Amino acid sequence: MYRTNFIADITPEMEQKEIVVAGWIHNIRDLGAKKFILLRDATGIGQVIIERNTKAFEASNDLSLESAVQIRGIVKSDKRAPRGVEVHAEDIVVLSKAKSPLPLDVYGKVKADIDTRLRERLLDLRREEMQAVIRIESEAVRSFRENLYKNRFVEIFTPKIIATATEGGAQLFPVIYFGKEAFLAQSPQLYKELLAGAVERVFEIGPAWRAEDSDTPYHLSEFISADIEMAFADYNDVMGIVEDTIITMANKLKEKCSAELETLNYRLPDISKPIKRITYTEAIETLQSLGVKIKFGDDLATPELRTLNEHLKTDLYFVIDWPAEARPFYTKRKDNKPEISESFDLIFRWLELASGSSRNFRREVLENELRVRGLNTYNFEYFLKWFDYGMPPHAGVGIGLQRLMLMFTGLQNVKEISLFPRDKKRLVP
Amino acid sequence: MYRTNFIADITPEMEQKEIVVAGWIHNIRDLGAKKFILLRDATGIGQVIIERNTKAFEASNDLSLESAVQIRGIVKSDKRAPRGVEVHAEDIVVLSKAKSPLPLDVYGKVKADIDTRLRERLLDLRREEMQAVIRIESEAVRSFRENLYKNRFVEIFTPKIIATATEGGAQLFPVIYFGKEAFLAQSPQLYKELLAGAVERVFEIGPAWRAEDSDTPYHLSEFISADIEMAFADYNDVMGIVEDTIITMANKLKEKCSAELETLNYRLPDISKPIKRITYTEAIETLQSLGVKIKFGDDLATPELRTLNEHLKTDLYFVIDWPAEARPFYTKRKDNKPEISESFDLIFRWLELASGSSRNFRREVLENELRVRGLNTYNFEYFLKWFDYGMPPHAGVGIGLQRLMLMFTGLQNVKEISLFPRDKKRLVP
Numbered sequence: 001m002y003r004t005n006f007i008a009d010i011t012p013e014m015e016q017k018e019i020v021v022a023g024w025i026h027n028i029r030d031l032g033a034k035k036f037i038l039l040r041d042a043t044g045i046g047q048v049i050i051e052r053n054t055k056a057f058e059a060s061n062d063l064s065l066e067s068a069v070q071i072r073g074i075v076k077s078d079k080r081a082p083r084g085v086e087v088h089a090e091d092i093v094v095l096s097k098a099k100s101p102l103p104l105d106v107y108g109k110v111k112a113d114i115d116t117r118l119r120e121r122l123l124d125l126r127r128e129e130m131q132a133v134i135r136i137e138s139e140a141v142r143s144f145r146e147n148l149y150k151n152r153f154v155e156i157f158t159p160k161i162i163a164t165a166t167e168g169g170a171q172l173f174p175v176i177y178f179g180k181e182a183f184l185a186q187s188p189q190l191y192k193e194l195l196a197g198a199v200e201r202v203f204e205i206g207p208a209w210r211a212e213d214s215d216t217p218y219h220l221s222e223f224i225s226a227d228i229e230m231a232f233a234d235y236n237d238v239m240g241i242v243e244d245t246i247i248t249m250a251n252k253l254k255e256k257c258s259a260e261l262e263t264l265n266y267r268l269p270d271i272s273k274p275i276k277r278i279t280y281t282e283a284i285e286t287l288q289s290l291g292v293k294i295k296f297g298d299d300l301a302t303p304e305l306r307t308l309n310e311h312l313k314t315d316l317y318f319v320i321d322w323p324a325e326a327r328p329f330y331t332k333r334k335d336n337k338p339e340i341s342e343s344f345d346l347i348f349r350w351l352e353l354a355s356g357s358s359r360n361f362r363r364e365v366l367e368n369e370l371r372v373r374g375l376n377t378y379n380f381e382y383f384l385k386w387f388d389y390g391m392p393p394h395a396g397v398g399i400g401l402q403r404l405m406l407m408f409t410g411l412q413n414v415k416e417i418s419l420f421p422r423d424k425k426r427l428v429p
Numbered sequence: 430m431y432r433t434n435f436i437a438d439i440t441p442e443m444e445q446k447e448i449v450v451a452g453w454i455h456n457i458r459d460l461g462a463k464k465f466i467l468l469r470d471a472t473g474i475g476q477v478i479i480e481r482n483t484k485a486f487e488a489s490n491d492l493s494l495e496s497a498v499q500i501r502g503i504v505k506s507d508k509r510a511p512r513g514v515e516v517h518a519e520d521i522v523v524l525s526k527a528k529s530p531l532p533l534d535v536y537g538k539v540k541a542d543i544d545t546r547l548r549e550r551l552l553d554l555r556r557e558e559m560q561a562v563i564r565i566e567s568e569a570v571r572s573f574r575e576n577l578y579k580n581r582f583v584e585i586f587t588p589k590i591i592a593t594a595t596e597g598g599a600q601l602f603p604v605i606y607f608g609k610e611a612f613l614a615q616s617p618q619l620y621k622e623l624l625a626g627a628v629e630r631v632f633e634i635g636p637a638w639r640a641e642d643s644d645t646p647y648h649l650s651e652f653i654s655a656d657i658e659m660a661f662a663d664y665n666d667v668m669g670i671v672e673d674t675i676i677t678m679a680n681k682l683k684e685k686c687s688a689e690l691e692t693l694n695y696r697l698p699d700i701s702k703p704i705k706r707i708t709y710t711e712a713i714e715t716l717q718s719l720g721v722k723i724k725f726g727d728d729l730a731t732p733e734l735r736t737l738n739e740h741l742k743t744d745l746y747f748v749i750d751w752p753a754e755a756r757p758f759y760t761k762r763k764d765n766k767p768e769i770s771e772s773f774d775l776i777f778r779w780l781e782l783a784s785g786s787s788r789n790f791r792r793e794v795l796e797n798e799l800r801v802r803g804l805n806t807y808n809f810e811y812f813l814k815w816f817d818y819g820m821p822p823h824a825g826v827g828i829g830l831q832r833l834m835l836m837f838t839g840l841q842n843v844k845e846i847s848l849f850p851r852d853k854k855r856l857v858p
Contacts, residue, residue, distance in 0.1 A: 002661035002822065006581070022661040024819055042581060042629035042660075068661075068821035095661075096790055098819035122815045125627035134628055138583035142574070152435070152471055154567035157653050157830075159849045160589075160636050161602070161613075163856045173590070174605045175613065178640065178650075178853050184590075184604065191849060194858075198554035199563055200471035206635060207589050211607065221607075224586050231471075232431035232451040232497075232524075361525055382857045386551045390453055390527035392497035393431065401586075420588045420620060424607050427592045428811045429623075 002070050002095070008043030010085050012077035021046070021087060022070045022095070024126065025063055027107045035060055037089075038107075039071065040126070047086040048073065056089035066098035066106055066123065114415060121420060121429055132260035133409050133417065136253060140408055141205055141401070143252035144226060147245045153201040153228070158191035160184060160207065164379045171211045173221075184209040187398055189330065190383045192229040193359055197391045200231040205401065215423060217413040218351060220402060222422040229396035234332075234358040235342045238395045239318060242346060242354060243275050246316070246404075253408055266410030269315035275346075276317040283308055283319055297323050305350035316407070320344040329369040332358040332395075342395075348407045356397030363387035431499050431524070437472030441506035441513050450475070450516060451499045451524070453555065454492055456536045464489055466518075467536075468500065469555070476515040477502065485518035495527035495535055495552070543844060550849060550858055561689035562838050562846065565682060569837055570634055570830070572681035573655060576674045582630040582657070587620035589613060589636065593808045600640045602650075613638040616827055617656050618759065619812045622788055625658040625823045626815060632657045634830065644852060646842040647780060649831060651851040657785075658825035663761075664771045664787040667824045668747060671775060671783060672704050675745070675833075682837055695839030698744035704775075705746040712737055712748055726752050734779035745836070749773040758798040761787040761824075771824075777836045785826030792816035 003022040010019065023041035035057075037048040048071055050056045056071070063069070073087040104112055104120040106127050111117070117124040124130055145155065161175055162185045173184040187208050195202045208225040228245075230238060250271050253261065261268065278286075280300075287294050287304055290311060294304060300319065309317075324333045324341040331341045342358035360366045363384055370377050377384065402414040415421040420429055432451040439448065452470035464486070466477040477500055479485045485500070492498070502516040533541055533549040535556050540546070546553040553559055574584065590604055591614045602613040616637050624631045637654040657674075659667060679700050682690065690697065707715075709729075716723050716733055719740060723733060729748065738746075753762045753770040760770045771787035789795045792813055799806050806813065831843040844850040849858055 001666055022821070024821075064819075066819040068819045070661075096816075096819050096821055099817045102818065122623050122627055122818055125624070131628060134583055134585070138578075138585075141584055142578060145571070145574075149567075149571060154563055155570055156563070156567075156848060157636070159651060159851055161638070161651055161851055161856065176603045176605075177856060180856065182856055194551050195554070195848065198551055199560060207586070209590070222588060222590055232499075237430055387525075388528045389531065389551055390493075390495040390497045390525050392451070392453075392525055419585060419624065422588055422590055427590065427606060427609065427611055 003041075006043040007039065007041045007046035008083075010046060010075055010083070010087070012084050014075040014085070015077050017075045018072065018090075019075055019087065020070060020072045021048075023068070024106075025065050025067050025069060025098075028063060028065065037063070037071075039069070039087075045082065045128075047081045048089050049086055050089045050092070054090060056092045059092040059094070060089075062094055062097070063092070064098050064100040066102060066126070067094055068096040068098075069094050114413065118415065118421065118426065119429075125419065128263050130416075132257075132263040133405070133411065134419070135260050136257050136409055137401075137405055137417070139253060139256050140249050140405065141226075143249045144205070144245055145203070147248040148201075148203045148228065148241075151201070151241060151244075153203045153230075154199055156192065156195050156199075156202045156204050157206065158185070158188040158195070158204060163382070173209050173211050186210055187225055188227050189328075189398070192227050192396060193330065193391075193394060194383070194386055196229040196231040196394045196396065197386060197389075201229075203228045213424065215425075217415070218403060220414055220418055220421055220423060223414070223418070224401035226399040226401050226404070227396065228356075228399075229394060231392045231394040233395050234393065235320070235344055235356060235395045238356050238397050239275075239277070239320075239344055242356070242397055242399075243273060246275075246346075247271055247273060249408070264410055269348075269407065271316050276312065276314050277320050277344075278308075278312070278317060279321040280319055280323065281321065281340075286311060297326070299326065302350050305347060305352075309347070309349045315349060317347055318344045319347060325372075327357060329366065329373050329375065330357075330359050331369075332360050332365075344397075346397075346399075348403075351403060351406065352400075353403050353407065354397050354399040356395065358393070358395040361387065361391045361393050432470075435472040436468065436470045436475035437512075439475060439504055439512070439514050439516070443504040443514070444506050446504045447501065447519075448504060448516065449499060449501045450477075452497070454494050454496050454498060454527075457492060457494065466492070466500075468498070468516075474511065474557075476510045477518050478515055479518045479521070483519060485521045488521040488523070489518075491523055491526070492521070493527050493529040495531060495555070496523055497525040497527075498523050543842065547844065547850065547855065548858070554848065557692050559845075561686075561692040562834070562840065563848070565686050565689050565693075565838055566830075566834055566846070568682060568685050569678050569834065570655070572678045573634070573674055574632070576677040577630075577632045577657065577670075580630070580670060580673075582632045582659075583628055585617075585621065585624050585628075585631045585633050586635065587614070587617040587624070587633060592811070602638050602640050615639055616654055618757075618827070621656050621658040621825060622759065622820075622823060623812070623815055625660040625825065626818075626820045629660040630658075642853065644854075646844070647832060649843055649847055649850055649852060652843070652847070653830035655828040655830050655833070656825065657828075658823060660821045660823040662824050663822065664749075664773055664785060664824045667785050667826050668704075668706070668749075668773055671785070671826055671828075672702060675704075675775075676700055676702060678837070693839055698777075698836065700745050705741065705743050706749050706773075707741070707746060708750045709748055709752065710750065710769075715740060726755070728755065731779050734776060734781075738776070738778045744778060746776055747773045748776060754801075756786060758795065758802050758804065759786075759788050760798075761789050761794075773826075775826075775828075777832075780832060780835065781829075782832050782836065783826050783828040785824065787822070787824040790816065790820045790822050
């Protein structure tokens with residue numbers, strides 16, 4: 001180990017203790033007789049004083065911003081320092097010197113443009129704001145999983161190289177698999193359904209791919225999909241789990257990431273049970289009454305959702321019971337109203353975060369829905385055959401993790417959330 | 430919801446209570462005047478009695494094994510029944526009828542051959558043995574993550590579509606990425622190193638791909654890699670974390686999955702601190718003293734590891750300090766002995782579970798190691814450039830989850846562990 005203590009663990013009670021800290025030079029102020037260093041490690045930023053006539057002072061001539069260093073020094077409490085303590089350096093070892101000037105400012109509050117930030121991502125991720133985002137995401141997925149474990153879900157890992165498109169052939173990335181053509185999974189849809197048919201309650205947080213042509217703040221060609229699937233359940237049960245999980249996540253973040261949220265200068269939206277539910281039909285009628293030109297069967301795109309959001313005056317809501325034809329083949333129709341499906345989208349203001357439904361569980365229904373959509377039932381036989389083996393009623397949801405993180409961080413672009421985003425023009429870094 | 434109670438939640442205290450259960454018909458015994466059903470749900474298997482002259486009795490004529498059903502009935506305690514309770518059925522609704530005969534026996538203890546099992550995987554995964562494996566894996570990854578959170582690690586998601594091979598061009602699956610050639614990541618290696626250079630302690634559990642030509646019980650072309658990377662640390666620190674994490678996992682499994690381990694008739698190996706460490710050089714000398722024809726620089730393949738394991742008489746051990754030339758370019762050499770690297774493999778009996786090392790963190794060293802291996806530094810420039818920005822000393826490890834699960838389940842083949850394994854001949858289901 002290169003340190004005896006993390007910065008966050010240094011307390012005034014350690015007065016006069018000799019310690020070793022390690023981290024990056026976040027900032028230097030040179031007052032001639034003294035230098036003030038802000039040292040950053042995994043746990044935070046602390047102050048180091050270098051006084052003339054110390055071994056450390058000599059070594060400090062060679063310091064540059066973002067160099068990785070190891071500092072031996074004495075703890076002294078000082079009310080003016082962050083956390084009420086500072087370290088008086090005795091010796092400094094430069095472990096890895098950063099060249100200067102750097103192509104991106106880590107210390108400052110002024111953000112570079114997104115292209116520069118993603119090109120110089122290592123430095124960008126060292127900024128306090130991105131450190132906060134990374135910690136919030138880690139805590140978010142942790143509480144997501146914990147809430148599902150509590151509800152008897154098990155974690156699964158489904159295959160990512162697949163033979164057939166889940167929902168037709170569009171937007172797929174081809175893979176050359178031992179000389180054969182295969183594809184990257186757009187979602188774990190069919191596999192998570194099968195697994196619900198074996199172990200009932202499953203979830204997965206893993207990558208999924210869509211060859212998105214559009215370059216928007218809400219699309220990535222590689223994203224993280226948080227998927228839930230439940231047997232012996234319908235879409236209302238799944239909405240209940242989603243509601244419970246999102247509220248648990250928000251509460252955990254308020255509790256454990258308050259400093260990070262403060263760094264981001266962001267206040268989480270107030271979410272409470274029940275999350276508002278509005279049917280698609282009500283949404284259309286509301287929009288019509290507000291003068292929007294829209295009819296049953298039309299999609300609710302961003303402009304319509306913005307209008308709806310202003311009218312509903314709520315940050316988070318479900319739009320439920322979508323027209324059956326607008327949804328994928330595995331979506332179950334309502335028994336008493338077959339033009340409507342048992343489906344929902346979860347909307348944050350005007351952004352779709354999640355999409356779910358009750359699923360078809362009868363083979364003949366699935367075959368018919370495939371045919372209606374011009375899909376070849378033969379290609380899905382490997383999936384359809386399982387429905388002869390007692391597939392129970394089931395329902396599920398897919399949540400876009402990076403989109404959900406926009407709600408939990410206040411950031412505006414999923415490309416900022418993804419650590420190394422992939423889109424039409426980005427394959428490196 | 431299709432049920433009021435899970436099977437595991439029915440207790441003798443609920444005597445005479447009316448409940449609704451749902452699940453699959455695991456077995457039926459027809460005694461003429463009575464039928465005994467074993468009903469299986471996510472939580473276990475329970476006994477249902479159907480007596481003549483009930484509505485349920487009529488409905489029960491249509492029952493087939495593995496059909497999904499909903500049963501309303503009365504709880505009665507009975508010492509002879511599993512868990513001391515049984516449900517006396519009043520009504521049965523068949524939600525989804527399974528055809529019979531089934532191509533695979535779910536109830537019986539006799540295993541089909543692996544090809545049949547993987548072809549009929551939905552049924553195979555319903556077998557008690559596989560249910561136990563799935564639950565053990567879910568609990569294993571849960572405790573893996575919890576131990577890392579406790580040690581201040583954050584969870585990351587690295588890109589899976591990459592522009593350049595991590596360790597040369599072999600064994601890569603090409604992806605057609607918007608008309609350009611790209612590849613599926615063999616490991617998150619370079620990205621996790623960069624992230625350690627930004628947030629210090631990171632981990633990821635995610636898919637990785639190797640175009641493995643060989644068909645062995647230990648190889649998959651798509652596997653789950655559990656990765657750890659730490660900044661301001663060396664390979665000894667990482668071995669400490671691995672040791673601590675594996676022991677935590679084993680203890681959690683003993684505590685929470687004792688029933689599952691019993692189902693598998695498996696006793697976890699005794700693992701305690703410290704996990705034995707033997708240098709590669711000692712291993713070679715030991716093997717030589719045992720009459721094995723082997724010399725410094727040779728790989729330790731399965732036969733040699735079997736011999737070593739017999740001699741060491743320990744289930745789990747680290748082989749450390751491998752010849753530098755046998756390890757990837759990012760592996761750090763020992764400062765005082767450059768032909769040896771700061772590296773380790775974790776071995777379960779004769780199977781490599783994990784591989785780790787201290788990493789090179791100086792650009793000129795990395796460039797040299799690439800050249801020595803005949804790799805083009807130009808292709809790695811996107812990675813190398815970050816080493817100008819204060820990359821600290823760091824170290825890490827990659828663990829093969831499915832292999833680790835062999836140790837935690839007693840199974841013999843990673844294709845049984847992977848829910849839908851991918852290999853040279855398997856792309857479906």
